[in-house]
Amino acid sequence: MAEQNKERLIIVAGPTAAGKSAAAVELALRIGGEIISADSMQVYRGMDIGSAKIREDEMRGVPHYLLDVLEPEEEFNVTVFQELARKAMDQIRSNGHIPIITGGTGFYSRSVLYDTACTENDTDKDYRHELETLGHEKGAAYLHEMLRERDPESAEAIHENNMKRVIRALEYLHDTGEPISEHNARERKKQSPYDFRYFVMTMDRAHLYERIDRRVDLMMEEGLLQEVISLRDKGLARDAVSMQGLGYKQLLKYLDGEMTLPEAVAAIKQETRHFAKRQLTWFRREPDVIWVDAEKEKLTDVYDAWHFT
Numbered sequence: 001m002a003e004q005n006k007e008r009l010i011i012v013a014g015p016t017a018a019g020k021s022a023a024a025v026e027l028a029l030r031i032g033g034e035i036i037s038a039d040s041m042q043v044y045r046g047m048d049i050g051s052a053k054i055r056e057d058e059m060r061g062v063p064h065y066l067l068d069v070l071e072p073e074e075e076f077n078v079t080v081f082q083e084l085a086r087k088a089m090d091q092i093r094s095n096g097h098i099p100i101i102t103g104g105t106g107f108y109s110r111s112v113l114y115d116t117a118c119t120e121n122d123t124d125k126d127y128r129h130e131l132e133t134l135g136h137e138k139g140a141a142y143l144h145e146m147l148r149e150r151d152p153e154s155a156e157a158i159h160e161n162n163m164k165r166v167i168r169a170l171e172y173l174h175d176t177g178e179p180i181s182e183h184n185a186r187e188r189k190k191q192s193p194y195d196f197r198y199f200v201m202t203m204d205r206a207h208l209y210e211r212i213d214r215r216v217d218l219m220m221e222e223g224l225l226q227e228v229i230s231l232r233d234k235g236l237a238r239d240a241v242s243m244q245g246l247g248y249k250q251l252l253k254y255l256d257g258e259m260t261l262p263e264a265v266a267a268i269k270q271e272t273r274h275f276a277k278r279q280l281t282w283f284r285r286e287p288d289v290i291w292v293d294a295e296k297e298k299l300t301d302v303y304d305a306w307h308f309t
Contacts, residue, residue, distance in 0.1 A: 006195040007093065008308055011109050012102045012299065013038075013283060014201030014292075015276035017211040021054045023201060023292075023299040024102040028062040030300050031307075034092040035059075036085050037066040038103030041245040043081075044072045046231060049224045050247035052215065065091075072231060072242040077164070081108045106282045113198070114190045127174050131167045136239070146170060153181035159278065161249070161271075164241065197306055200283045203294045209273050216247070216269045225251055225261075246272050 010033065012024040024035055037043070041051035045068045053067060065088035070076055089099045089112075101109050110116055135143045144160035147169055154169045172180040202208075228251040236243050238252050247268050254264035283289060292302050 006193065007089075008098050009089070009113065009192075009194040009196040010098060010100045011113060011196065011198040012100060012201070013106055013109055013199070014104060014294075015208060015279040015283075016052070016104050016272060017208060017215050017276070018201040018203060019294050020102055020104065020201050021052075021058065023294070024100055025054075025058065025060050025062050027299050027303055028100055029060060031098060031303070032096070033098040033100040034063040034095065035065065036088045036092075036099055036101045037064060038081070038085070038101050038105050038108040039066075040076060040105050040108070041242070042067050042103075043070050043076050044068070044074075044242050045070070046234075047072060047227070047242060047245070047248070049219050049222050049227045050245060052219070063092075063095075072234075072236050073240060075241050078108055078111050082111050085112050104279050106279065106286065110286070113194065113196060114192050116190070128167065128171055131170055135163050135167065140166070143167065143170065151179035151181055154179060154184075157181070157278070157282070159275070161244065163244075195308065196288075197290060197303065197308070198286065198288050199290050199292050199299060199302065200286075201292050201294045201299070202280065205277075207295065208276060212272050212276060213269050216265060216272065219247065220265060225254075228252060229255065246275060 010027070012020050012027065014020050024033075027033060028035055039051065041047055042053045043066055044051070047053070054064065066081070066084055069084065085101065085108075092099045101112060103109065131143060134146075140160050140163045143163060143166045144155060144158075147158070147166050148155035150173055151169060155166075158165045158169060160166065169180045172178070172183065176183075203211075224247055228248055231243070231248070232252065232255065238249065238256075243249060243252060250259075250264045250267045250271070253259050253267075254261050259267070290302065290306055292299050
């Protein structure tokens with residue numbers, strides 16, 4: 001992976017609750033790095049508990065980027081992430097340090113690592129509006145079934161509740177005549193413009209699920225419900241991109257009387273476990289990944305075996 005005359009870049013990825021944040025901080029302290037968050041929720045101000053946003057004391061003095069940079073009513077997508085991440089990388093390098101992209105949104109990390117072309121487009125706004133209307137009238141499951149019929153591989157990779165990505169996949173197929181899964185497969189074959197190390201934290205599945213359940217219980221103890229109420233009181237609607245995050249959408253259903261609080265908490269745990277499973281599936285498809293068993297080894301030790309020359 002090492003190549004001369006390429007800028008260095010480190011990715012620390014993995015499923016939720018695998019210990020990425022703490023491991024990335026430890027590595028940054030060891031090698032002189034600064035951290036860029038690749039998380040679709042931590043970018044929002046006021047969404048701290050549900051996104052498991054790293055606290056200032058946990059940063060241990062390591063600069064972090066792309067935290068608290070948008071208001072919850074603003075839209076965040078891969079295009080915005082690429083722009084902000086590249087600016088952060090320039091700043092980190094000007095500081096004489098190594099960028100470390102950290103988070104569980106593999107799609108975001110890959111977009112920078114391989115300079116992936118985004119599939120956001122506005123070529124047929126009428127079709128996009130049609131899909132959005134269908135989603136609101138017939139539900140996310142209806143759109144997801146449309147995608148499953150036309151691009152089953154993408155449907156398998158995209159959760160039905162992620163209506164934005166489902167619509168984007170349907171729109172891409174409509175505009176190009178090509179499944180977005182084929183586009184993504186081509187992108188996966190691209191060579192990175194960086195001299196990089198791509199670490200993925202993992203652990204025994206049962207232990208990971210236990211950690212997820214404990215984390216959700218702790219979030220509730222720390223005031224996740226109050227955080228959701230505060231966001232709703234500020235005017236955040238259920239269909240806002242930011243409110244589609246795990247924890248937020250389930251508690252909004254509770255607040256709207258669609259389920260009891262114990263049912264909402266159980267749903268958060270279940271959907272988070274499913275999300276972690278999909279994250280692991282994503283990372284297994286990635287080339288050049290260095291797996292780190294978080295139960296048996298430290299990221300810094302694994303890095304020592306794969307350090308830059």
